[in-house]
Amino acid sequence: HSVGIIGAPFSRGQRKGGVEKGPDYIRTAGLIEKLQAQGCQVKDYGNLKLDDVPNDEPFGKVRMPKTVGLANQRLADAVHTVKKEGRACVVLGGDHSLAIGSILGHARSQRDLCLVWVDAHADINTPLTSPTGNVHGQPVSYLLKELQSKIPVMPGFSWIKPCITAKDIVYIGLRDLDPEEHYIVKNLGIKSFSMTELDRLGMGRVMEETSDHLFSKVKRPIHLSYDIDALDPLVAPATGTPAIGGLTYREGIYVAEEICKTGLLSAVDLVEVNPSRGKTEEEIRSTVNAAVSVVLSCFGQAREG
Ligand SMILES: N[C@](CCCC[B-](O)(O)O)(CCN1CCCCC1)C(=O)O
Ligand SMILES: [Mn+2]
Numbered sequence: 001h002s003v004g005i006i007g008a009p010f011s012r013g014q015r016k017g018g019v020e021k022g023p024d025y026i027r028t029a030g031l032i033e034k035l036q037a038q039g040c041q042v043k044d045y046g047n048l049k050l051d052d053v054p055n056d057e058p059f060g061k062v063r064m065p066k067t068v069g070l071a072n073q074r075l076a077d078a079v080h081t082v083k084k085e086g087r088a089c090v091v092l093g094g095d096h097s098l099a100i101g102s103i104l105g106h107a108r109s110q111r112d113l114c115l116v117w118v119d120a121h122a123d124i125n126t127p128l129t130s131p132t133g134n135v136h137g138q139p140v141s142y143l144l145k146e147l148q149s150k151i152p153v154m155p156g157f158s159w160i161k162p163c164i165t166a167k168d169i170v171y172i173g174l175r176d177l178d179p180e181e182h183y184i185v186k187n188l189g190i191k192s193f194s195m196t197e198l199d200r201l202g203m204g205r206v207m208e209e210t211s212d213h214l215f216s217k218v219k220r221p222i223h224l225s226y227d228i229d230a231l232d233p234l235v236a237p238a239t240g241t242p243a244i245g246g247l248t249y250r251e252g253i254y255v256a257e258e259i260c261k262t263g264l265l266s267a268v269d270l271v272e273v274n275p276s277r278g279k280t281e282e283e284i285r286s287t288v289n290a291a292v293s294v295v296l297s298c299f300g301q302a303r304e305g
């Protein structure tokens with residue numbers, strides 16, 4: 001595997017400081033060396049400089065729209081560069097608002113991409129339905145063509161053109177949706193495997209159905225957007241919006257192993273690792289190590305050897 005790493009130290013899609021430290025904690029845990037040790041050819045593109053835009057006024061409940069929009073514009077350019085250089089792209093977050101730039105940048109070179117969204121949350125609030133105004137709970141709404149009539153013109157977001165439709169995305173791990181999100185997911189008929197379906201079907205069947213739905217008949221590049229809060233807080237506590245009853249470590253790794261085996265993985269986001277939300281060093285270590293293991297499993301680490 002040829003892999004490009006982009007660090008996106010960004011926290012302005014939500015309100016809890018510390019998630020901007022995610023990239024460096026993941027690097028310090030040895031992600032790059034471990035990828036190389038398992039035979040990957042790795043280029044580290046470094047950390048993006050994602051500074052606050054001065055005089056950035058709220059738009060309704062949404063804080064710092066220009067800052068969030070510009071950060072994602074820069075990320076989109078960086079992801080496009082990695083793809084042009086023929087590598088699989090790994091974006092280390094940073095909060096999940098970064099999926100806007102990551103996916104739009106990816107779609108510039110891979111028009112028929114499909115999206116596997118692993119998360120406790122659907123992240124599909126619009127700026128108008130969001131209960132918090134936090135953009136990390138909204139990225140999918142900016143990407144879906146079906147929702148464009150519901151997205152207001154927002155400072156810093158005018159460059160964004162939706163690149164996917166509801167049939168191009170599968171959710172895995174959902175267990176904490178706002179009512180408006182649930183309505184949108186149902187209304188658009190988005191394929192989703194909540195923790196209930198996971199309990200009923202098991203992750204093996206979930207991945208089979210995900211494959212059938214997205215990429216088994218017609219091969220297409222996969223964008224895996226992996227929010228560490230998909231994992232149970234017992235495994236990954238150092239994150240901004242933990243929700244109990246999440247994926248086991250084994251399930252979280254299995255998703256990545258199966259995606260790896262398709263040979264179609266084109267980009268992965270690993271987001272929402274927030275060291276400041278760990279109550280102990282052990283909680284931080286557990287969260288960061290899980291993040292590293294997920295990425296290693298995306299690029300060939302297999303428990304079978
Ligand atoms: N849906 C929430 C959480 C978003 C999490 C973003 B992610 O997945 O990137 O971490 C709001 C959640 N909800 C608000 C009311 C009180 C309970 C939590 C939102 O703020 O939109
Ligand atoms: Mn989440």
Ligand SMILES: [Mn+2]
Binds near residue numbers: 121123227272
């Ligand atoms: Mn998320």
Ligand SMILES: [Mn+2]
Binds near residue numbers: 136229
């Ligand atoms: Mn979060």
